[in-house]
Amino acid sequence: MTDSNKLEKFATDNQIEGLTEPSLKALMEKKTGYTIDKAKKFLSFQQRINEKLLKHPVITCNDYCRWFEQGNQNKAQVREFVVQFSVFSNLFLIAQLHKTINADTLEGMHASKEILANEIGVIFNAKKTPGAIADNSNTGENPDIVSTEGSVEGGQFRFKAAHFEWLYRMAQKLGLEFTDIGKRRHGTESTLFYCDELTRIYGNEDYLTSQAASYAVENWAAAGFWDQLVAGFEKFNDTREIKLPLGFFTWHALIETQHAAHTQEELEELYFERKIDEDKFIHDGNEMLDGVATFWDGLDIQRKRLTS
């Protein structure tokens, strides 16, 4: 019997089908905190999450992204979209820094720093060997060839690998200057509300609040909005004389498919190893998604105004 067959049989015998492999393994090994009783409680919690959190409209029907995907946007609409995204991209650093500072374990702090350092320009070192020098092709100028895997540990810093700079290069093609993007003053009320909610909930001092927000945000991202944006931009590029460099969006679409696989494992680990207030988790997650929805709804209102 293979290992995964053994896990499957263990799950069926104990009526705990639906858990990820790492959790089943930990249960078999009777790791601290991992009991069959808790596993069953988790599965009913998961059902509540599916019903009460993952059906949030921003996950199930994002009007703006649906429209964007069609590729019928005019230049003014694309320009405004890039401006709002640049504000989000910069202000996200604040939320991520809060998350880093408020981490309650060194491991958690490292995980947050991975994201923060990568955002500002440390290229993931795909070799995962501390101290190793990243591949020379990883210049950072072209997000299409910058690794989406590995760790910032031993990775190289390049100004040009900052995600904001990828967006800046795109903005330049649209006739925008450095002073036209990325600042708080460029954000609409709804963009700023979203960014402030990220700092307040995702960067919360309470670790479980911040984890609930992370889980919600990851599930929103995994629902495919990056792919919709890429599809829309590709159509835009095909039919216009300007060719926008899409690296910022294609890179994020790619990294998201990897994140999605870990999101569920992380939630289970959190459930078995911590004491979760289930109602609060669902409440915090929804509050975060309301913030996300405000951002997209704001973009939707703005693009309707810019119809020519």
Ligand SMILES: [Fe+2]
């Ligand atoms: Fe990013």
